[in-house]
Amino acid sequence: MTSTPGPVVTTGVSHVRLTVRDLTTSRRFYDALFGWDVAVELPADADDATRERLWFLFGGIIYSTPFGLLGLRPVAAAHDSFSEDRVGLDHLSFAVADRAALDGAVEVLDSLGAPHEGVKDAGGLWILEFRDPDGIALELAAPRG
Missing domain, CATH: 3.10.180.10 (2,3-Dihydroxybiphenyl 1,2-Dioxygenase, domain 1)
Structure with a gap:
């Protein structure tokens, strides 16, 4: 066997x-x-x-x-572009300490002219979704609490 x-x-x-x-x-x-x-x-x-x-x-x-x-x-x-709907990477999420860090990241993204979603409640996490210059889907995540 x-x-x-x-x-x-x-x-x-x-x-x-x-x-x-x-x-x-x-x-x-x-x-x-x-x-x-x-x-x-x-x-x-x-x-x-x-x-x-x-x-x-x-x-x-x-x-x-x-x-x-x-x-x-x-x-x-x-001419290439990222798509989370193709085989491969969906998104990459980086951990941050807390909601205040996400609010600070919004300011940084705004200063870079980088489009982003607002901070969202994702159950046990706060998340901030955005894209890099190539359109790669990125996220910052902070624990709720």
Whole structure:
């Protein structure tokens, strides 16, 4: 009798990478909204050995976030667009401490000219839905309480 292997035990999120159309535009948005430190990027004066060592960036950058790493990979065609109704990502939700953090995020999104929904009651959470410059569906979520 053969047995089925047990489940894979995970310890958290290692990284998420988003495919974007234009790194400059996306980076401006993510820098202004979240202010995360950059973990890895190709130096402007990189030699061939450095470029080969950092091949996994695909011309993008990787941020260090509270949940792990988030990368921006600028390889999408200029006419491409995100849709949560296709196979793949529906949305990405980031946790924030409380409702006040969501209200502050509304101000930041407004200052960036980023369209967003108002803060909504989603049962046990308050959520704020918005999109990045490529239309990728993002959300901030805070516990109710």
